[in-house]
Amino acid sequence: MSLLLDIVTTAAILYVVALGLLIVFGVMGIISFAHGAMLTVGGYAALLVTWAGWNPWASLPAAVLAGLLAGAAMEWAVLRPLYRRPLDAILATWGLGIVIGQVITLAFGRQVQFAQSPLSGAATVLGATYSQYRLLLVVVAVLLAGTIALVLHGTRLGLVTRAVIANENLAQSLGVNSARVRFASFGLGSALASLAGALVVPLSSVDPNMGVPWLVGAFMLVLLSGSSLVAMAAAALVLGAAQVLVSTYLNAVLGGMTVAVLAAVILRVRPAGFARA
Amino acid sequence: MLKLASTALGLSLLAVSAHAQSPIRIGVPIGLSGANSVVAPSVVQAAELAVAEINAKGGVLGRPLTLDVADDGSGAAGAQRAFDSLVFQKKVDVLISMETSAARNAGLPIVTRGKTPFIYTSSYEGHSCNRYMFVDAWVPEQQEAPVIDYFLKEKGAKTFFLIGSDYAFGRGMLSYAKQYIEAHGGKVVGDEYQPMDAGDWTAIISKVRSASPDALILSTAGGVPNVTLTKQYRAAGITVPVGNLGVDEGTAKTMGEDATGVYVSSSYFTSVDSPANKTFLAAMRAKFSDGLLTPNDLSVPQYEAIYLYKAAVERADGTAVDGVTKALAEVSFDGPRGRIQMNKQRHAPLTMYLGQVQPDGSVKILQTAKDVDPGEQCPNLK
Numbered sequence: 001m002s003l004l005l006d007i008v009t010t011a012a013i014l015y016v017v018a019l020g021l022l023i024v025f026g027v028m029g030i031i032s033f034a035h036g037a038m039l040t041v042g043g044y045a046a047l048l049v050t051w052a053g054w055n056p057w058a059s060l061p062a063a064v065l066a067g068l069l070a071g072a073a074m075e076w077a078v079l080r081p082l083y084r085r086p087l088d089a090i091l092a093t094w095g096l097g098i099v100i101g102q103v104i105t106l107a108f109g110r111q112v113q114f115a116q117s118p119l120s121g122a123a124t125v126l127g128a129t130y131s132q133y134r135l136l137l138v139v140v141a142v143l144l145a146g147t148i149a150l151v152l153h154g155t156r157l158g159l160v161t162r163a164v165i166a167n168e169n170l171a172q173s174l175g176v177n178s179a180r181v182r183f184a185s186f187g188l189g190s191a192l193a194s195l196a197g198a199l200v201v202p203l204s205s206v207d208p209n210m211g212v213p214w215l216v217g218a219f220m221l222v223l224l225s226g227s228s229l230v231a232m233a234a235a236a237l238v239l240g241a242a243q244v245l246v247s248t249y250l251n252a253v254l255g256g257m258t259v260a261v262l263a264a265v266i267l268r269v270r271p272a273g274f275a276r277a
Numbered sequence: 278m279l280k281l282a283s284t285a286l287g288l289s290l291l292a293v294s295a296h297a298q299s300p301i302r303i304g305v306p307i308g309l310s311g312a313n314s315v316v317a318p319s320v321v322q323a324a325e326l327a328v329a330e331i332n333a334k335g336g337v338l339g340r341p342l343t344l345d346v347a348d349d350g351s352g353a354a355g356a357q358r359a360f361d362s363l364v365f366q367k368k369v370d371v372l373i374s375m376e377t378s379a380a381r382n383a384g385l386p387i388v389t390r391g392k393t394p395f396i397y398t399s400s401y402e403g404h405s406c407n408r409y410m411f412v413d414a415w416v417p418e419q420q421e422a423p424v425i426d427y428f429l430k431e432k433g434a435k436t437f438f439l440i441g442s443d444y445a446f447g448r449g450m451l452s453y454a455k456q457y458i459e460a461h462g463g464k465v466v467g468d469e470y471q472p473m474d475a476g477d478w479t480a481i482i483s484k485v486r487s488a489s490p491d492a493l494i495l496s497t498a499g500g501v502p503n504v505t506l507t508k509q510y511r512a513a514g515i516t517v518p519v520g521n522l523g524v525d526e527g528t529a530k531t532m533g534e535d536a537t538g539v540y541v542s543s544s545y546f547t548s549v550d551s552p553a554n555k556t557f558l559a560a561m562r563a564k565f566s567d568g569l570l571t572p573n574d575l576s577v578p579q580y581e582a583i584y585l586y587k588a589a590v591e592r593a594d595g596t597a598v599d600g601v602t603k604a605l606a607e608v609s610f611d612g613p614r615g616r617i618q619m620n621k622q623r624h625a626p627l628t629m630y631l632g633q634v635q636p637d638g639s640v641k642i643l644q645t646a647k648d649v650d651p652g653e654q655c656p657n658l659k
Contacts, residue, residue, distance in 0.1 A: 006483050110314050112500050114504075213477070
């Protein structure tokens with residue numbers, strides 16, 4: 001039973017962490033290397049909330065706001081001039097990631113810090129004692145995915161965004177301001193990354209490199225799922241299950257490598273990954 | 278003419294006295310960046326205090342001490358550069374520093390080539406031997422026994438689960454723990470390792486739950502892995518006694534309620550109740566005031582090592598390497614951790630404390646073991 005819970009919660013964490021990256025990749029066609037730094041921004045937003053003595057739940061909106069502002073500023077100042085040069089834009093996100101990391105180090109120092117967790121302790125689920133917070137993350141992952149699906153498929157913004165994802169030139173010729181779509185989606189992607197950072201704080205430490213361990217999993221998930229929310233859910237479950245099973249039955253060192261290796265194998269066999277080719 | 282001559286005389290006098298006063302240079306290769314960057318600044322502070330105190334009292338044999346601090350990046354490649362520049366370019370008289378095991382191992386060949394005395398002030402996995410190296414911090418034989426004995430006797434623990442980071446220190450500490458537990462009637466029901474930068478302990482925690490041990494022993498790298506593991510086993514509702522071999526007092530304090538109740542073993546806590554420790558803490562506060570970093574089990578040995586070196590130079594009447602290395606085993610110093618003498622195969626018997634982290638973040642000392650022997654560390658070293 002707890003094995004099943006391990007798999008589902010691990011998949012949920014992977015999903016939450018990769019969601020922001022998926023949005024950016026879907027719309028802009030670039031993998032943002034600043035994703036890890038945006039997770040870190042969310043972690044520090046949670047830290048500031050703790051310092052201010054607010055309710056730990058306030059770290060979630062605070063992280064969204066911080067991510068939105070940072071993402072919008074980055075898009076406006078650095079990425080916008082690089083639209084036609086995607087490779088340079090990827091390098092630019094890498095540089096931005098380093099800059100954010102250093103700014104955080106200067107402001108908060110290198111050391112590990114502690115933000116309060118909104119929920120702690122264990123609950124009994126179907127006869128197994130399990131971490132309440134991990135269970136909560138499953139609910140959060142489903143809610144986030146549902147909200148984004150609703151926005152993409154039920155609003156005008158979503159329609160326009162899907163048009164840009166499908167064919168940017170065609171959408172432009174139909175009068176869609178694709179620059180604004182890119183701006184909105186990079187901001188939203190950054191906000192989601194930052195929110196994920198605040199969400200993993202109770203499992204993680206808050207330090208200037210806190211985003212790094214989550215990066216590989218997020219990259220692999222997005223590579224496997226193209227720009228599909230459903231494909232990413234499938235990929236998260238498969239990779240999460242593989243990681244948990246290998247860690248449990250073989251050993252944890254191999255488990256840590258499983259996500260990257262399995263993703264590479266899947267891409268070799270089926271280049272479209274879990275997305276419908 | 279007379280005036281000129283007297284100026285010349287004055288100058289040469291000045292030169293002579295400057296020569297007599299030429300400083301004794303202490304090289305400190307240390308991880309100011311990388312994994313050790315969290316603790317390294319506190320170690321440098323301790324070294325600065327020792328040097329300032331000694332210089333204020335007239336130095337060593339009338340010569341002042343100076344510190345040359347070099348960043349080793351906490352790793353092997355950086356350590357080679359740092360040792361190389363300190364030994365061959367700056368030509369320091371001695372190396373005194375806390376470093377990672379990787380950095381120490383990379384630096385030792387340079388120490389041998391440069392024939393420079395080296396006092397290693399970091400607790401480590403043990404059995405590192407070099408004729409120029411002395412160690413004034415603990416090894417597993419000294420640190421682990423108090424925790425394991427306490428769990429076996431006071432807590433009635435029979436089965437243990439060991440979790441560590443996958444590197445020299447983590448593996449070394451836990452292989453000793455396993456051997457010690459099994460030699461004293463306990464049973465190890467599982468031991469698991471993760472890479473140093475790992476942050477997800479899900480599967481290992483599930484294994485702990487299904488093995489349901491009476492106690493947990495953790496020996497991860499300091500900082501991130503220690504914190505993530507502590508948070509995650511807490512959230513999973515694991516409540517058996519936990520001995521954390523890799524956490525320092527400062528981190529335990531900042532972890533707050535997650536660390537409450539955890540057992541730690543150390544040769545130094547700020548709460549050590551001795552006049553020498555009180556004097557030391559007051560001097561640290563006076564020198565660094567608001568910038569003071571909590572003195573700890575890695576910074577205090579650094580402070581004491583500088584005094585041990587001073588005593589050795591005075592006994593050998595100079596900084597020549599043979600005299601100093603001979604004297605280092607003979608001299609002792611009464612520091613914040615008590616009397617320290619590196620006379621056991623270049624390691625030091627130490628008073629060890631078993632502590633438990635309290636809800637307010639302080640460490641309560643439960644047991645004190647006087648002068649615990651480091652055991653056979655370097656039996657083949659002359």
